[in-house]
Amino acid sequence: MKDDDCAPEKKGITADDLKTAPMDWRFPATNQAKHCYYSYNEFHKCAAEKGEHDKDCRKYARYYRSLCPGHWIEKWNEERANGTFPGRY
Amino acid sequence: MSLKNTWLFPIAYCDAAEPWQLGFQDAATPMMQGIIDLHHDIFFFLIIILIFVLWMLVRALWHFHYKRNPIPERVVHGTTIEIIWTIFPSIILMFIAIPSFALLYSMDEVVDPTITIKAIGHQRYWTYEYSDYNSSDEQSLTFDSYMIPEDDLELGQLRLLEVDNRVVVPAKTHLRMIITSADVLHSWAVPSLGVKCDAVPGRLNQTSIFIKREGVYYGQCSELCGTNHAFMPIVVEAVSLDDYVSWVSNKLD
Numbered sequence: 001m002k003d004d005d006c007a008p009e010k011k012g013i014t015a016d017d018l019k020t021a022p023m024d025w026r027f028p029a030t031n032q033a034k035h036c037y038y039s040y041n042e043f044h045k046c047a048a049e050k051g052e053h054d055k056d057c058r059k060y061a062r063y064y065r066s067l068c069p070g071h072w073i074e075k076w077n078e079e080r081a082n083g084t085f086p087g088r089y
Numbered sequence: 090m091s092l093k094n095t096w097l098f099p100i101a102y103c104d105a106a107e108p109w110q111l112g113f114q115d116a117a118t119p120m121m122q123g124i125i126d127l128h129h130d131i132f133f134f135l136i137i138i139l140i141f142v143l144w145m146l147v148r149a150l151w152h153f154h155y156k157r158n159p160i161p162e163r164v165v166h167g168t169t170i171e172i173i174w175t176i177f178p179s180i181i182l183m184f185i186a187i188p189s190f191a192l193l194y195s196m197d198e199v200v201d202p203t204i205t206i207k208a209i210g211h212q213r214y215w216t217y218e219y220s221d222y223n224s225s226d227e228q229s230l231t232f233d234s235y236m237i238p239e240d241d242l243e244l245g246q247l248r249l250l251e252v253d254n255r256v257v258v259p260a261k262t263h264l265r266m267i268i269t270s271a272d273v274l275h276s277w278a279v280p281s282l283g284v285k286c287d288a289v290p291g292r293l294n295q296t297s298i299f300i301k302r303e304g305v306y307y308g309q310c311s312e313l314c315g316t317n318h319a320f321m322p323i324v325v326e327a328v329s330l331d332d333y334v335s336w337v338s339n340k341l342d
């Protein structure tokens with residue numbers, strides 16, 4: 001994985017970019033809502049501990065962006081900004 | 090299915106509903122193939138039972154007609170026949186249940202996917218999100234897929250099935266579909282792919298798809314969601330992996 005993965009100007013993909021959040025045996029159910037929520041929280045926990053651009057955190061960021069619908073992320077980000085998000089981080 | 094001789098015997102697959110169609114559309118995923126095979130297996134038992142029951146019925150009506158058999162018999166109980174008609178149907182049910190459960194559980198099996206695509210139902214269109222390539226929360230390959238109204242159809246396009254933005258996916262790749270809704274219940278269903286998954290607000294229903302061949306697959310919203318429920322079709326276009334990569338790259342630019 002390259003270091004400039006976070007750069008917003010990066011456009012286009014190659015076949016190497018075809019990867020997504022893997023199947024997680026902690027979330028075997030059809031409903032993946034918890035998988036999404038867990039990944040979102042895990043990212044913010046990680047970001048609080050190691051900083052947003054840490055390799056592990058970027059992994060969780062990728063996972064939750066892959067799994068969560070855009071309007072869920074938007075809502076949670078808004079709640080985080082307002083301080084009303086129920087999560088710890 | 091061997092495609093060795095397609096140049097000699099061209100095949101046109103049935104990947105969209107036809108007028109007055111009774112049978113299945115052609116399978117494009119192993120799941121749909123399994124569903125069709127199970128249907129045919131069960132139909133084998135169904136027809137045998139149907140013929141047997143009809144034979145019994147007609148035979149009884151014939152032999153015990155009041156003119157032919159004026160004095161009715163008064164059989165009250167027969168243990169042997171009771172045992173036979175209890176055990177025998179149970180065995181048939183078992184033969185139906187075993188392949189049925191095997192198929193059901195194989196559908197739940199999730200292979201590690203290469204791509205996640207989110208389908209979000211709205212009143213009355215579908216939104217698709219390809220977020221595997223995001224590097225921030227905002228930037229995302231997201232588009233709405235509206236039905237093409239009848240007046241705007243071009244020659245050869247399918248009425249009530251064509252959309253303005255198709256879901257482009259690579260063939261021969263494990264896909265994870267995440268299906269949800271932003272308002273009421275919908276259902277994301279594509280017959281050729283053997284997929285029918287409810288879109289429920291607050292739930293992220295996951296289903297996996299492996300498309301065996303390139304093609305354009307048509308489906309419709311399959312949960313009654315309101316007045317325009319019939320006008321939110323689904324079109325999946327399966328392309329080669331290279332074409333998919335360049336499609337995504339174009340969309341991201």
Ligand SMILES: [Cu+2]
Nearest residue numbers: 275310314318
């Ligand atoms: Cu609908």
